[in-house]
Amino acid sequence: MNKTLVTILVIAATVITIAITLDYSSNRTVDWTESYNEKSNKPYGVSVFYKELPKLFENQKLKPIYYSPYNYFYANSEDGYGDHVAEGNYILVGNSDYLDDADVEELLIFAGQGNTLFMSDYNFPELLLDTLNLGVKVIKSQDSIVRLSFTHPDIKSKNTEIDKSDSASYFSRFEAENHKTLGYINNDLNLTNFLEIPFHEGTVYLHLEPKAFTNYNILKDDRYRYVEGVLSYLPNQTIYFDSYTKFFDSYYGDAEEKSSLSWFLQQTSFKWAWYLALLLTLLFMIFNAKRRQRIIPIIKPLENTTVGFVKTISNLYYETQDHKNLIDKKITYFLEKIRSEYNLDTPNLNEEFITKLSQKSGKNKETVKKTINFINWLRTKNEFFEENLLKLNKHIEEFYS
Template identity: 60%
Template sequence: MKKLLPVILVIVALIVVAALTFGIKRTKTVDWEESFNEKSNKPYGTSVLYKELPNLFKGNKIRTVYHQPSSYLTANSEFGYGDHHAEGNYIIIGNSDYLTNFSVDKLLDFVDVGNTLFISDYYYTQRLHDTLGIDVDFEYNSKKDSISLLSFKNKNLNSSNIDKNEGDYYFSRFDSINHTILGYAKTDINRVNFLKIPFGKGQILLHTEPKAFTNYNILKNERYRYVENALSYLPDGDVYFDSYIKRQTPYGEAEKRSNLSWFLEQLSFRWAWYTALIFTLLFMVFNAKRRQRVIKIVKPLQNTSLAFVKTISNLYIETQDYKNLIDKKITYFLEKIRSDFNIDTAVLNDDFIKKLATKAGRKKEDVTQLVNYIKWLRTKNELSEESLIKLNKFIEAFYSQ
C-alpha cells in the first residue's frame, strides 16, 4: 500500500487539476484600472494598439523599450554600445510620471537632432513643463453621460467620443505663436488637448487623453480612426514604444530578454533543463512524506505586534481588497498631516496644497501631484495593486524629501 501511495497521489492531483481546468467556470469582474499596459487585454490596456503598430508604420522597425529612456538612448547612440543608432519616433502612452530628469534630457536630445517624441498622458514631469513652457489643467465633465468629444483642428480628420470620462485635461498655458494646436477636447467648451511643439530639428507631440489609445476605445465603433489620425502626425520612421513594464537598471541589454532565452534556443540545453524539472517534480512527489518526526522547537514568547500587522495586511492582499487598503492609507496620511502640521484636511483644495507645501517645505508641484492622485483615487470604486503601489511611492517621496 505504501508503494502505491505516491502513484495514487499523482493520479488524484491530475484529476483535481483537470477538474479545475475544464469543470469550473469563473465569473470575472471587469478591471477598469487605467494601466496602459501594452501586454494587457483589459479595457484600459494598450495591447490592441501595440499589435497594430506594424500596420500603422509599415516597412519600419517597431522596438519595445523596457528601460529608462536615458539608458536606452545612451546605449543606442552614435558612440553607444547598443546594436543600432536610435532614430525615428519615441511613443509613450500613459505612465510617464516615472521619467527622471536625466531621461527627459535624453529624450529632448533625441528630438533635438531631428526625431519625434509623442506623449499621451494626463500630466507630464515638471522638467517638461519648465522646458516647453506649458501648463496642464483639469475641467470636470458636467454632462450626466460623462462623454467628451475629441476632435482635430483639421476638420478632414475623424473626431471621436470618449465615454466614462470624469473630465478633461487640457493645456492651460502654451506658446500660441510657436506651438501648433492639433486637437481639442470638448465637454462644455473646446479645450486644447493636442499640441505640436518644435524643438531643435525635431518635434514633440503632446496629447492629454491616453484613454483614446486603449483597447476599450479602439475596439468601440469606429473610434480607432481617431487613433490612426493622431498617429498620422508622426513622420515615417522606426518606432520606439515605451513599455509599461520597466527594467530599472542603468546597464545591460537595451531591450528585454530572458536570461534563459539563449539556453532554451539550444536543443541539448533545452532538453537537459526540462529533464531536470521533471526529475525535481518526481523527487518532490515521492519524498513528500517526512522520513523522521519533526523535533518541535519551543521558542520564547515574542512581541507579536509586527506579526499582527503583517497578518492583517496579508489578509487584505489575499482578498484583493486594494480599495480598502488605499482608503486606510489615505486616512492615515491625512491624520498624520493634521497632527504634524495642524492643517485641516476636510477639503483638499488649492489652499490646502499651498499650506501643506509651505509648512512641510516641499515643492508645490510635488504636493499638487500627490493630492490630485488622492482625489482621483477617491472617485474610483475599484482599484488594483498598481494603484496601491503608486500611492505608496508618492507618500514615501513626500516624506523622503
C-alpha cells in the same frame, strides 16, 4: 492496486473536482486597471495599438524600449557605444510618471536633433512642462464621457468620444504663436488637448487622453479612426515604443514585479492545476520517503586550495563562454568598491555621479567618464561577446592605474 497510488488518485480526483467547481461558480470580473501595458489584453492595456503600429508605419522597424530614455538614447547616440544611432519617432502612452529629469532631458535632445517625440498622458513631468512653457488642468467630464475632436477639417470625420472617464485634462497655458493646436475636448476650442510643438530641429507632440489608445476604445465601434488621425501627424520613420516593462538592475530600481507565472495564477483553472501538480509532487515525496536506494558511499572531497579553486572557476566560465555572467559580476564588484571606498551612491550613473567620482578618486574625469559610459552601454545590451568583457576589464584597469 498499490495503496500509495490509490491514495494519490483519490486526492487528485478531489482537487480536480474542487477546481472545476470553483471555476464554474466564480464570478469572472473585468480588470479595469489602467496599465498601458503593450503585452496586456485587458481593457486598458495597449496590446492592440502596439500590434497595429507596424501597419500604420509601413516598412518601418518597431523597437520596444525596455530601458530608461537616458540609458537608451545616450548609448545609441553619436557619442555612445550603441549598435546604431537612434532616429525616428519615440512613442510613450501613459506611465510617463517614471521619467526623471535626466530622462526628460534625453528625450528633448532626441527631439531637438530632428526627430519626433509623441507622448500621451493625463499630465507630464514638471521639467517637460517648464521647458516647453506649458500648463495642464483637469476638469470634470459630463456623464463620464469625454469628446475628442481634431482642428484640421480633413480629419474631423475621425472625431470620437471616450466613456468611463470622470475627468479630462487640457492645456491651460501654451504659446499660441509657436505651438499649434491639433485637437480639443468637449467641443470647446478653448480646451486644447493635442499640441504640436516645434523644438529646435524636431517636433514634440503632446496628447492628454491616453485612454484613446487602449484595447477597450480601439475595439469599440470605430474609435480606432481617432488613433489613426492622431498618428497621421507623425512621419513614417522608425518607431521607438516606450515599453511598460522596464529592465532595471539593483542600481536603477526594481524590475517589473510580476513574474511569467503571474498571468497563469490569475486564471482559476491554471492556478488549481499548478497547485495540484505541487501537491502531487509533495505526496509522491512523502509516500516514497522510505529508504530504497543503496547506502551512498562517502567520497572524499577534492582538496580546495585557493589557486585550484580560482583555476576551476576560471575554466568553468571559459568553457561555458558565459560572458554576461562575468560582465555582471565585474560591474557589481566595481560599483561595490566605489560605494565602500568613496562613499558614493550608485543608483544613477549620470554626469553628476561621474563628476563626484572623479573628484573623490582623484582620477582624470575623461577616464572616469569612459568607464561609466561603457557600463551604461553594456546595460542596454542583451548579448555579450568576449570583446565586450575584455574592453570592460581594460576600462576598469585604466581607472585603477
